[in-house]
Amino acid sequence: xxxxxxxxxxTAVAMVAGTFVGASSAHAADRTVTVWSPYKGGNLDLWNASxxxxxxxxxxxxxxxxGSVDMAKSLAAINAGNGPDISVANxxxxxxxxxxxxxxxxxxxxxxxxxxxxxxxxxxxxxVDYTISANNRCGLPAVGSExxxxxxxxxxxxxxxxxxxxxxxxxxxxxSIKLTKFNSDGSIKVAGFVPWAGYYGFEMDAMWLGLxxxxxxxxxxxxxxxxxxxxxxxAFNWQKDFIAKVYGGGDFKTGSTKLTKFVxxxxxEWGAGHDFVSGRVAMKLDADWMAPMFCDxxxxxxxxxxxxxxxxxxxxxxxxxxxxxxxxxxxxxxxQVMGISKGSKNVKDxxxxxxxxxxxxxxxxxxxxxxxxxxxxxxxxxxGKITYPAIYQTFYNIAANPKSxxxxxxxxxxxxxxxxxxxxxxAWQAGSVxxxxxxxxxxxxxVSSIITRNN
Amino acid sequence: MGAADxxxxxxxxxxTPWVFIAICMxxxxxxxxxxxxxxxxxxxxxxxxxxxLIETPKxxxxxxxxxMFTDDPDFxxxxxxxxxxxxxxxxxxxxxxxxxxxxxxKPKRGSNIYRTIFFLPAMVPTVAATMSFTYIFNPAIGPxxxxxxxxxxxxxxxxxxxxxxxxxxxxxxxxxGIGDTMIIYLAGLLDxxxxxxxxxxxxxxxxxQQFRYxxxxxxxxxxxxxxxxxxxxxxxxxxxxxxxxxxxxxxxxSMYFYATHIYHEAFRAYEMGYASALAWxxxxxxxxxTLIMLQTQKRWVHYPNGSLxx
Numbered sequence: 001x002x003x004x005x006x007x008x009x010x011t012a013v014a015m016v017a018g019t020f021v022g023a024s025s026a027h028a029a030d031r032t033v034t035v036w037s038p039y040k041g042g043n044l045d046l047w048n049a050s051x052x053x054x055x056x057x058x059x060x061x062x063x064x065x066x067g068s069v070d071m072a073k074s075l076a077a078i079n080a081g082n083g084p085d086i087s088v089a090n091x092x093x094x095x096x097x098x099x100x101x102x103x104x105x106x107x108x109x110x111x112x113x114x115x116x117x118x119x120x121x122x123x124x125x126x127x128v129d130y131t132i133s134a135n136n137r138c139g140l141p142a143v144g145s146e147x148x149x150x151x152x153x154x155x156x157x158x159x160x161x162x163x164x165x166x167x168x169x170x171x172x173x174x175x176s177i178k179l180t181k182f183n184s185d186g187s188i189k190v191a192g193f194v195p196w197a198g199y200y201g202f203e204m205d206a207m208w209l210g211l212x213x214x215x216x217x218x219x220x221x222x223x224x225x226x227x228x229x230x231x232x233x234x235a236f237n238w239q240k241d242f243i244a245k246v247y248g249g250g251d252f253k254t255g256s257t258k259l260t261k262f263v264x265x266x267x268x269e270w271g272a273g274h275d276f277v278s279g280r281v282a283m284k285l286d287a288d289w290m291a292p293m294f295c296d297x298x299x300x301x302x303x304x305x306x307x308x309x310x311x312x313x314x315x316x317x318x319x320x321x322x323x324x325x326x327x328x329x330x331x332x333x334x335x336q337v338m339g340i341s342k343g344s345k346n347v348k349d350x351x352x353x354x355x356x357x358x359x360x361x362x363x364x365x366x367x368x369x370x371x372x373x374x375x376x377x378x379x380x381x382x383x384g385k386i387t388y389p390a391i392y393q394t395f396y397n398i399a400a401n402p403k404s405x406x407x408x409x410x411x412x413x414x415x416x417x418x419x420x421x422x423x424x425x426x427a428w429q430a431g432s433v434x435x436x437x438x439x440x441x442x443x444x445x446x447v448s449s450i451i452t453r454n455n
Numbered sequence: 456m457g458a459a460d461x462x463x464x465x466x467x468x469x470x471t472p473w474v475f476i477a478i479c480m481x482x483x484x485x486x487x488x489x490x491x492x493x494x495x496x497x498x499x500x501x502x503x504x505x506x507x508l509i510e511t512p513k514x515x516x517x518x519x520x521x522x523m524f525t526d527d528p529d530f531x532x533x534x535x536x537x538x539x540x541x542x543x544x545x546x547x548x549x550x551x552x553x554x555x556x557x558x559x560x561k562p563k564r565g566s567n568i569y570r571t572i573f574f575l576p577a578m579v580p581t582v583a584a585t586m587s588f589t590y591i592f593n594p595a596i597g598p599x600x601x602x603x604x605x606x607x608x609x610x611x612x613x614x615x616x617x618x619x620x621x622x623x624x625x626x627x628x629x630x631x632g633i634g635d636t637m638i639i640y641l642a643g644l645l646d647x648x649x650x651x652x653x654x655x656x657x658x659x660x661x662x663x664q665q666f667r668y669x670x671x672x673x674x675x676x677x678x679x680x681x682x683x684x685x686x687x688x689x690x691x692x693x694x695x696x697x698x699x700x701x702x703x704x705x706x707x708x709s710m711y712f713y714a715t716h717i718y719h720e721a722f723r724a725y726e727m728g729y730a731s732a733l734a735w736x737x738x739x740x741x742x743x744x745t746l747i748m749l750q751t752q753k754r755w756v757h758y759p760n761g762s763l764x765x
Contacts, residue, residue: 075509078509079509097725101508101510101725102509197706260594260613261594262595264596264613264616264703265595265596413723413725413726414722423706423708425706426704427707432706432707450724
């Protein structure tokens with residue numbers, strides 16, 4: 001063989017070999033999945049441990065995790081074209097927007113595929129609902145969830161002659177009249193219950209008010225139901241009646257003014273200054289993750305809750321008597337959601353990681369034990385490995401109730417429908433709305449307009 | 456060396472300074488192009504599109520501008536609040552700044568200490584100041600209402616919580632932080648020639664007449680400057696209103712201003728195209744007001760050494 005031919009042959013072999021090496025290098029580099037999450041501290045450690053388990057189960061897969069990243073930062077990166085493969089949102093409120101705009105990729109095919117998930121048998125009913133919008137499933141439940149229930153101060157109730165929480169809105173009103181105490185100047189000293197938008201809950205407040213009366217957010221054709229569903233009007237009239245009777249001696253304006261000042265003087269939400277801990281309010285709706293704080297305002301330790309800062313009990317939401325038979329025991333359930341970002345170049349591996357995170361029983365158990373939140377993964381719920389005090393059972397029952405859930409999610413920007421009904425509730429309770437029907441119609445039109453513009 | 460060579464050398468020498476100038480200006484030019492011109496151009500383009508930050512902008516022509524004036528009640532609410540805060544806060548700030556600056560010209564000893572004290576509030580970060588004010592003006596536990604009740608006012612205002620009083624609470628916050636404007640007025644007052652006051656005194660002018668016929672005319676350039684900057688600043692009023700509204704339940708949108716509306720549309724409704732259109736309308740509106748002010752200044756602004764604007 002001549003030198004020239006030998007050289008050509010060696011070069012050809014080197015080029016072919018280099019192609020294979022290059023291809024395998026490229027293939028290995030493609031199996032990197034980036035995950036951005038809002039977790040930090042101990043929760044980030046749990047999250048990363050789960051990612052390590054997924055890596056171990058999938059040789060060749062590399063996962064890069066970044067914590068303390070909120071969804072706003074993730075969205076900015078996605079918009080710029082350099083977002084993560086997987087991002088996590090702290091709440092389900094924006095899911096409609098993520099799905100509608102394609103910020104998160106559609107997962108319907110992946111969920112139904114050979115490596116899919118049976119959503120209904122894997123997750124709690126509420127979690128199946130708050131990860132889908134207009135039949136577009138773009139998210140899976142992340143490990144954190146929140147279940148809202150009813151907290152009551154056992155000592156204050158006992159002093160007023162009550163041994164159990166109210167089950168109906170009428171009982172709630174009657175008990176609140178007896179539980180509420182006034183100062184010598186007429187201002188509220190202890191409030192029985194505060195049905196007030198802006199009292200610690202903010203945009204969640206209209207959600208629970210509607211839930212207590214079984215009011216729907218959207219009608220059969222997908223149109224906003226604030227005006228068409230009479231239960232909304234019933235809910236707001238009940239709120240007005242409550243404020244008048246409990247705080248105003250029968251006069252709504254007096255009650256509203258007193259409650260405005262009472263709420264303005266509320267204690268710090270995080271810590272021993274919270275009104276429920278200090279005994280300033282006897283009954284309150286709040287999330288499951290507040291129980292650790294009521295047990296231990298400084299350390300937030302749920303287990304054991306043998307010497308809580310306030311002697312409290314838990315129960316489901318009181319509901320209107322007309323729906324008590326079917327709806328008492330249910331509640332508001334929301335949670336963190338996660339999805340595969342638009343522009344992800346490795347959707348196949350991202351799905352492996354996403355599914356792994358959503359179905360990691362160990363992660364769900366560890367997170368629940370550490371944070372006091374109810375897992376939405378059925379395998380974790382049935383594991384028997386989650387320890388919690390008896391008072392926490394209420395939240396597990398609420399989460400498992402088929403009537404529990406979140407409102408229907410639509411593409412409304414940053415859940416602007418919540419803001420519209422919340423603003424209305426705020427104006428209503430301040431006495432700024434003279435015509436309830438017309439006001440609710442206005443809310444429905446505004447929400448409808450938001451949906452139309454976004455779709 | 457011949458004449459042609461000399462001419463060539465002179466031409467080279469003449470060309471060189473321009474290159475040098477361009478190099479020296481380049482940082483500003485690049486900065487302007489990347490951080491001002493490009494964003495403005497992109498914003499102008501986006502104002503004619505439907506753009507939600509995720510999907511590709513979709514050209515919709517003048518739809519955003521039409522919607523603003525025909526189908527957005529929040530636009531009119533925001534505009535009304537903004538015009539209100541401008542119309543009320545600018546004259547009050549001018550009067551208060553002039554008054555405090557005038558007071559600060561009086562002390563013969565310790566004037567620097569007094570000036571520092573009056574200027575300090577202007578150095579407090581806006582967010583911190585606003586949050587502090589919402590506490591101070593808290594209707595239930597704030598010291599202001601406790602003070603008013605002590606002096607017999609039975610139902611003091613609810614301030615930030617009451618839609619009728621919230622903007623007045625913001626005005627008070629602005630007046631508290633008057634230091635930055637006050638210092639400019641102080642400089643202006645100290646610049647008024649003493650000979651004019653002496654001449655007026657000789658003519659028998661009273662203190663008020665001296666203020667009316669000497670101080671005010673000599674201060675008109677400063678007043679003009681603070682009016683123009685006040686208009687521009689008030690049209691972009693955002694931080695104090697946004698923070699205060701976030702601390703209380705501003706359901707009535709009494710503290711919802713034009714810049715808040717831009718922010719809401721861009722980062723809550725995710726309508727960047729519409730927000731861009733709102734921003735451009737604000738720019739045009741501010742420009743018109745500024746040009747009107749520049750035109751009217753010939754009638755009332757007195758420049759001791761003659762005006763550049765003939």
